[in-house]
Amino acid sequence: MDKRKKDEQELLQQLVQGNRLAMREFYDGNSRYLTAVCSRYVSNEEDVKDILQESFLKIFKAIDAFEYRGAGSLRAWATRIVVNEALNQIKENDRLQLTTLPSWDLPDQEEDQEPDFEDIPASAIMEMIQSLPTGYRTVFNLHVFEKKTHKEIASMLGISENTSASQFHRAKAQLVKEIELYRLKAKHYERSMAR
Amino acid sequence: MSDQWQDDLRDRMELHEEAVPEGLWESIELLMPDGNKHRAWSKRMIALAVSAAAIILLFIVLYTTNENQAPIEFVEKNVSIDPGPIPMTADEAHARAGSMPDKNSAVKRATDQASTSRITGEEKLAFNNVSKPPASVSRKDETAVTVTGTKEAGAKQETTKKEEINRVVTNKQHENDLGQLFASSSRGRDRENAKWQTSLSTSNMPSSPARTRSGYGTFVVQEAVGEQYVFLSSDIRQEVNTTVQHFQPVSFGLTLSYNLNEKWSLASGLTYSLLSSRLHSGSGNYHYDDNQRLHYLGIPLNVAYNFWQNNKFAGYISSGMLVEKNIAGSLSSNYYIDNRLESTAKESISSKQLQWSVNSAIGIEYRVSDFMGIYAEPGVAYYFKNSSEIETFYKENPFNFNLRVGLRFSIND
Numbered sequence: 001m002d003k004r005k006k007d008e009q010e011l012l013q014q015l016v017q018g019n020r021l022a023m024r025e026f027y028d029g030n031s032r033y034l035t036a037v038c039s040r041y042v043s044n045e046e047d048v049k050d051i052l053q054e055s056f057l058k059i060f061k062a063i064d065a066f067e068y069r070g071a072g073s074l075r076a077w078a079t080r081i082v083v084n085e086a087l088n089q090i091k092e093n094d095r096l097q098l099t100t101l102p103s104w105d106l107p108d109q110e111e112d113q114e115p116d117f118e119d120i121p122a123s124a125i126m127e128m129i130q131s132l133p134t135g136y137r138t139v140f141n142l143h144v145f146e147k148k149t150h151k152e153i154a155s156m157l158g159i160s161e162n163t164s165a166s167q168f169h170r171a172k173a174q175l176v177k178e179i180e181l182y183r184l185k186a187k188h189y190e191r192s193m194a195r
Numbered sequence: 196m197s198d199q200w201q202d203d204l205r206d207r208m209e210l211h212e213e214a215v216p217e218g219l220w221e222s223i224e225l226l227m228p229d230g231n232k233h234r235a236w237s238k239r240m241i242a243l244a245v246s247a248a249a250i251i252l253l254f255i256v257l258y259t260t261n262e263n264q265a266p267i268e269f270v271e272k273n274v275s276i277d278p279g280p281i282p283m284t285a286d287e288a289h290a291r292a293g294s295m296p297d298k299n300s301a302v303k304r305a306t307d308q309a310s311t312s313r314i315t316g317e318e319k320l321a322f323n324n325v326s327k328p329p330a331s332v333s334r335k336d337e338t339a340v341t342v343t344g345t346k347e348a349g350a351k352q353e354t355t356k357k358e359e360i361n362r363v364v365t366n367k368q369h370e371n372d373l374g375q376l377f378a379s380s381s382r383g384r385d386r387e388n389a390k391w392q393t394s395l396s397t398s399n400m401p402s403s404p405a406r407t408r409s410g411y412g413t414f415v416v417q418e419a420v421g422e423q424y425v426f427l428s429s430d431i432r433q434e435v436n437t438t439v440q441h442f443q444p445v446s447f448g449l450t451l452s453y454n455l456n457e458k459w460s461l462a463s464g465l466t467y468s469l470l471s472s473r474l475h476s477g478s479g480n481y482h483y484d485d486n487q488r489l490h491y492l493g494i495p496l497n498v499a500y501n502f503w504q505n506n507k508f509a510g511y512i513s514s515g516m517l518v519e520k521n522i523a524g525s526l527s528s529n530y531y532i533d534n535r536l537e538s539t540a541k542e543s544i545s546s547k548q549l550q551w552s553v554n555s556a557i558g559i560e561y562r563v564s565d566f567m568g569i570y571a572e573p574g575v576a577y578y579f580k581n582s583s584e585i586e587t588f589y590k591e592n593p594f595n596f597n598l599r600v601g602l603r604f605s606i607n608d
Contacts, residue, residue: 032212049216056223114200122211144201
């Protein structure tokens, strides 16, 4: 950890100085992860590229303002920038498409059912998240991955706290279904592989 | 807290990476403010100037305190030769600065910046050596099992029954047309003179009873997939059953028969058979349905013996063989979660092996006119095992009874 910290700080110093080699190093070390983060919010490949491009430019431009807070903090900061850029893009295109069904419409028995991702490969989880409607997906991502409360999400997206919570529950319920579907298909596939 | 799953998910996805969009770095580089370079350059100039000043200062200090020429030469060398591509880390710079008699902070900063600027100087050179980002790895690698399908096929499945009915109707229609055709071509001579006959037939065997076995399944013979049971037994949530039902094959035929003499005749032609099966696999509300349809074309060869006849009826026994070849097939799968259709997949399947069978039947024919008769042939057939892995009605019921009904046309010489 100490080594990582030292490397990070060194890299940071070079980034602040505008060293393009350091920028490239930072890019090489983080772009794949940040692509994954971005793809959770936006699935269109062109959009992902645009957002990442803007994000990296912002990261390099604002790097002086970044305050180092221990190992991993640089990546976390970069992630926040990517998430913000993705949110801006979603809002700009007005694609939140919140499903405004009344909350009593929520199926009761699914309330307590939690998605169990244990045996699902990460790339499949990714696709499941991407398959969620934009509203569900955005709230789900912010709540689970960015650890935002529904209150924070509400103010970020300009929606009510209740809407945020219900979008999250719907997302959860849909993911439970997606997981069932995945397992069913996996079994079917395994069986027909023998053909 | 019941949010453990969220932590788990977060931890797992923390390690997940995706292929970077192509050309991302290039476009970032293109958009990087050009001033960056200028700034880097001017910074370098300032750094050089400051370090030069600092070194001169050092030189003076050393010269005045030591009166010795050697260290001066050393320092000078550092100034004039160092711009070469020898990397000097900031730490080294610190160390060197620290070893100097004068710990003037200005000097330290200058050296520091000088070292940085040297790195910047190498930038262009080294940049070409920077390896490109790893080639994009397909993110489908782990998801090969995800079968995506079209909703369209689902709708198709619903109409299957209707289609079958329509097919029977249109075939009937077809028979009539053919009847007209043959009728017009025949000259209405006595049947006794007829050497050649053609017939159209259809048969419908009884469907096999649905078989149920435990576990998930597909239309593949059991033996071939024995090892899969380990995987399947992992589902302990609910009892899982697989039910397979092979529907009665529907077949149509066009037969041409040649009367060897009054009693004996030889027949051959072309047959078409449709074998459909349905498989239901899963537990409770979570299941998948497979619908398998196989189309066969076949060539029969039969010998018939006319044991009895009067002027309207004829009785005969017939036996022979049939070889069939699968010409097309489809397998559509519907996935149900909570009893709701979630997704559909369709694939084409085929079996290369020929399907041989022998059959025997007793037939009765009623002569409607001199050139046309209606016949019914209850019979038995035995379908030989072939090495195909696809489960079919034939495989399930190698020995079966069938009833063939048809029209037989006599073509006269």
